[in-house]
Amino acid sequence: MSVLLYYVIFVIFLKFCLFKESNSQFCYTDPTCGPATWPGVCTTGGMQSPINFDGMDTTVAFLPSNFRHVWENLPIAKNFLILNAGHTVEVLFPPGQEPKLKGSAIGLPGEYTFAQLHFHWGTSDTGGSEHTLFGKQYALEMHMVHYATPYGSYAAASVAPNDPNAVAILAIFFEISPVNNVALIPITKAIPLVRRFNRSQEIDVTGFLNLKNLLPAHLNFYRYEGSLTSPDCHENRVWTVFKQPVKISKQQMKQFRTVFDDRGEIIVENHRPLQARNGRPITFYFVTESLFDKILKFFTAYLSAWKEILLFPFQFLGNPTLFTLSFGRKLE
Numbered sequence: 001m002s003v004l005l006y007y008v009i010f011v012i013f014l015k016f017c018l019f020k021e022s023n024s025q026f027c028y029t030d031p032t033c034g035p036a037t038w039p040g041v042c043t044t045g046g047m048q049s050p051i052n053f054d055g056m057d058t059t060v061a062f063l064p065s066n067f068r069h070v071w072e073n074l075p076i077a078k079n080f081l082i083l084n085a086g087h088t089v090e091v092l093f094p095p096g097q098e099p100k101l102k103g104s105a106i107g108l109p110g111e112y113t114f115a116q117l118h119f120h121w122g123t124s125d126t127g128g129s130e131h132t133l134f135g136k137q138y139a140l141e142m143h144m145v146h147y148a149t150p151y152g153s154y155a156a157a158s159v160a161p162n163d164p165n166a167v168a169i170l171a172i173f174f175e176i177s178p179v180n181n182v183a184l185i186p187i188t189k190a191i192p193l194v195r196r197f198n199r200s201q202e203i204d205v206t207g208f209l210n211l212k213n214l215l216p217a218h219l220n221f222y223r224y225e226g227s228l229t230s231p232d233c234h235e236n237r238v239w240t241v242f243k244q245p246v247k248i249s250k251q252q253m254k255q256f257r258t259v260f261d262d263r264g265e266i267i268v269e270n271h272r273p274l275q276a277r278n279g280r281p282i283t284f285y286f287v288t289e290s291l292f293d294k295i296l297k298f299f300t301a302y303l304s305a306w307k308e309i310l311l312f313p314f315q316f317l318g319n320p321t322l323f324t325l326s327f328g329r330k331l332e
Ligand SMILES: [Zn+2]
Pocket: 118, 119, 120, 143, 229
């Protein structure tokens, strides 16, 4: 009898654990665990991500810096770690080799350490990104997550109160192209290794990864304060969303659509719906090195020409003798 009692207690305990486990999971398309059911600040927060950029009430700023040198050290790895996080594919640098991001290069204070990058995608090439640009959704969006180095870890920075710059995320849109994105090949080739979800299993992949080559050619970006786009939707995230999309081939895109989530189902639409802006300021940073130099040269030449034109009459008024002499020479 007592054995049966223990068995019943064990089964109830097991069911309770499984129930807790399933409750802790989140998903995107199933109404029972989709975005509308996400708990806490996901529902109550006023600075949530993603948002649409429509140019309305957007401040324009210039960042004439060496933006190309956005990372302190070369953001290159000869081998990297890839894992199926249950709702996306994550890529990490080997411990101790994480690139350091120069805050000043993107208008932020201090230094940041690379934590991981991951992706959001859809079932078709016409949608999948989380942020949208004038209502346009791209096929894929990559998030490069960095934490402010003084916090020592992403986990510590992630829950830092009242620090809007604790976690910096660089977001890059991808649009379909006839040719492969060469910089992305090491990642798309490694995706089959993590097709099935296996909690905390990181696969060490030999492959050349260069974060810099994953950035668009034109580095103009939108900046705003938002949140993580999946539970627990922590705020205090500063977003840098590049305006220009980079390329990805159809074949590369297909690799993402073969990945299974932590419920054993293909990840089909792992992007959160747009959130209310709630009057948050957005700044569009115009960042161009060569063009900035050209503009600077143009204005220098332009001002110089106008100076000549404007000062032309004054030189005669100020020196009549010179005028006479000049005039006389012209008549000869
Ligand atoms: Zn993300």
